[in-house]
Amino acid sequence: MxxxxxxxxxxxxxxxxxxxxxxxxxxxxxxxxxxxxxxxxxxxxxxxxxxxxxxxxxxxxxxxxxxxxxxxxxxxxxxxxxxxxxxxxxxxxxxGFEVRLDGRMHFGTDGAPLIAFARHAGPGDSLALAWLLGHTAGRMPKIVLAEALRWDPTVDALLTRMRSSFVPSRTGAGDDRTAGVRALARGLKHDDVLLLFPEGQNFSPDRRRRLIDRLREAGQELKARRAISLWNTLPPKTRGVIACLDERPDADVMIVAHAGFGQLSTPKEIWDAIPFTDRPFLVRTHTYAAADVPDEPAEIERWLDEHWTEIDQWVATHEGSGTS
Known part of the structure; x- marks a missing residue:
């Protein structure tokens, strides 16, 4: 437009x-x-x-x-x-959309950038988390977005000038889909936070089932079993995560879980839940100093998987009530 x-x-x-x-x-x-x-x-x-x-x-x-x-x-x-x-x-x-914190939010080391890896589920979670990081943590969110969102002239103009990264839905052979993420991480200022959703797409029960079926059809039984073990999240993809940490080993890392809206995956479910007065968007964060974050790809993958298991278990406890 x-x-x-x-x-x-x-x-x-x-x-x-x-x-x-x-x-x-x-x-x-x-x-x-x-x-x-x-x-x-x-x-x-x-x-x-x-x-x-x-x-x-x-x-x-x-x-x-x-x-x-x-x-x-x-x-x-x-x-x-x-x-x-x-x-x-x-x-x-x-x-009635209200963001609440479950526990204290640690904002990372003063004078050092922050990278946030967040669960992706429910309507409006990316905007809510960007708002939370900007207004509560006092960090300017730098966001990785789908290229398709550029149809909105405001998104195209404003976020481009803010150096956000737009990832195309399809790339040619040999194209590096992490190039934009690397550039964004490289340019982080001391008071910035890079917000990344390692799952790559919004969680829904249907997406979880389709992912498991695709993995089994491809003969990737170990990955299928990993997906089966997670009931409220999708297995995190690690290429973007590794790219961020490789570019900014000096950045602290925040792991972000949220609950309350993850089961609202269809327009009817969202419609039926309005207003959300009894369903707060509950957020829990854990922040790790840069020195405590692994720097080898295999170790990063294991580390992230462990935290995603913790997120999945926490969501199972809090998704229904949205309260701590």
């Missing part, structure tokens, strides 16, 4: 959504959860947050056309964090 078309398109979509919001308000007389009303208002609100961030990008471009300002990246990071905060406030107000 051309960037200048997006505000006009947002205005048109708002006009189309207005009758839906009105219908949703009346439907709330029958549906005490007021799901249609909540979701339609939230959707319009998030859309205009997105437009506002895009317009802030334009303002910064006009202010510094040559993009040579010493604060160029910092200014865009501030726009990103402000947009995340507005979206989280809206989500809490309209659908």
């Amino acid at each position: 051309l960037p200048f078309v997006w505000p006009v398109g947002a205005a048109a979509l708002t006009g189309l959504a207005t009758p839906v919001i009105v219908v949703g308000a009346f439907a709330a007389l029958l549906d005490k959860r007021a799901r249609l009303f909540r979701v339609s208002v939230l959707g319009v609100g998030v859309m205009w947050i997105d437009v506002r961030m895009l317009m802030e990008c334009w303002r910064l471009s006009l202010k510094d056309p040559r993009q040579k300002s010493a604060t160029w990246e910092d200014d865009h990071e501030a726009v990103f964090l402000a947009g995340l905060n507005r979206a989280m406030i809206l989500a809490r107000r309209w659908v």
